[in-house]
Amino acid sequence: MMKKIVACIALGFLLLLGSHTTVLADKVIDGEKTRTEVKEKKQVYPYQSVVRVQYLKRKKDYGTGFFVGRHHLLTNKHVVADAKKPSKELVVRIKGKDGKDYDYPVKKITPAKKDSDDMTILEIGDNPKDKGTLAAITPLKIASPKTISSVKKGDTIRAIGYPGDKPYSTLWESKGKITQIESDGSFLTFNALIYSGNSGSPLINEKNELVGLVNASTEGKKKPKTFGFLLRPELRRFLTKTIEK
Template sequence: MHTQPQDVNKVSAESNTVELKSSKPNFYWKQSVSYLSTMLLGAAIAWSGSYYFFSHASMPQTRPALAQAIASPVQSRLPLSADGSNFVTPVVESVGPAVVRIDASKTVTSEVPEVFNDPFFREFFGGVPVPPQRQVQRGSGSGFIINSNGQILTNAHVVAGADEVRVTLKDGRSFKGRVLGTDPVTDVAVVKIEAQNLPVVRVGDSEKLQPGEWAIAIGNPLGLDNTVTVGIISATGRLSSQVGIPDKRVSFIQTDAAINPGNSGGPLLNAAGEVIGMNTAIINGAQGLGFAIPIATAQRIADQLIASGKVQHPYLGVQMVTLSPELKQEINSNPNSGLTVNEDKGVLVVRVMPNSPAAKAGLRAGDVIKKINGTPTLDASTVQQVVEKGQVGSKLSVELGRNGQSLTVAVQAATFPVEQQEP
């Protein structure tokens, strides 16, 4: 440990000795140092001038932004208003009072297993009758007020089969709710409470949504009332089969705003505080995959439920898939497919349901739907939307591609059979 200090002292002593013995070498040494100092000074001046020039002329915004980042290292990813708050806060303050909690309960009666009615069993246990088992199931969800006289929009699965519905407002008031109607096909329901002058939501345009727009979810996940989450619109037009609930007829909005059990029926909002969707589904085990019913669909269904308590959905009776060149090649190369596809684009009819409107009109598996009522159908979602917007009993003009030829057939839409889960 003492080696290094000894070496340093030795060098210093030798340097002093050299300096005492000769003044001429010292002169050259000083002269070299002088030249070196002059060169370093010039380089420093040149570097300082270059730094000043570039920092003030070439990159005028670099230094202020850097200084701001250093002064405030944690920045919000949300745009800020003039007072420094983000846009979410005023949205929540405005819409929050119109978001409600819905508690539903129903009594489920379990039948006595057949073994308990066996004479041997009854004799063995003294003939004591075994009463049916009754259990009260409870659940909660969310909803939002669409009319100041107490009409509330929520999911059908939140209130389906409920014996009692209770609606709690953000201000703490609680009301008994009456279910005006449910539609299991779209998972939309309307609940009515007896109250007046209630706060209501503003409705936006879900037809013009684009991926990347802001999305705000408000609801009561896992019993945590008035929870707010923020994300973006991840995608639009997700088919129910893609989401994992093929019995629904909805083209869902996908969002990465956190949605959990209890958020069902709550609003999905845009940056302006307008409702663009109703939160309804998640995929178990996934993160950032939430799905909402477009408000245009939910509102259309709600209007029918309020008017008549039920909804009639137009129905063609086909199973279909969006066609692509890869899918075409896969089908044609598979001898077990039983199909031959000649089209590269469109919607491929995979199956036609027996006795359905499509079957009566002559549609076949392997047909490729190109247009419906003049609307190009490049994906299955478009077909579903066009059919859903029609009326039961109306005729739809369907342009098909079959065996390399084009033909047009008229299909008269029937009422969708709820018990049947095909689209």
């Protein structure tokens, strides 16, 4: 399901781009070389903030989310679109220091207002069986508005998440260059590989600050093309207001 969604969104972006389709460098990029597994012992900040958003009854249906507050996470709208009763269908799955997976119930889903903004905020409850895992997670630091507005073509950017073509529960980091960006940051492409399951992955700059989100990819392992958007002022305000409620 998630793979089909990602593919459809990627196709939609390509159709919308029209004459603005990204032109990558002539050199063919090997997508596998753009990503590296993040081993468990190295999962400190910012990696510890990135978790799975999992459908309970469908193990293969999951996306990526990341903490922006003690009980709040960001992910894509399309990751949770199938959940009619989130508290019964969705969990945020976190790997504890003991190596076990702990599921946290999704209490509330608050989507961004614009249909075109593929971002939603998840509020989670507690797991009484988990002792200390949640408290030990440091939410991702959001880059300043000035830093986000200065992101440009050619900048190095990283996506961290759980690609579906890799062993379940393994965390991977993809690194590439921004190849196209709209002036308002509402759309960007970069040349690093992501896969189904990466939907909702944070886009991180070289200072380990959150600047945006991934939301689609062509899933091409040769000359990959990945799509995302920046955390623009209106999205930042939406995030801050929702968390403060």
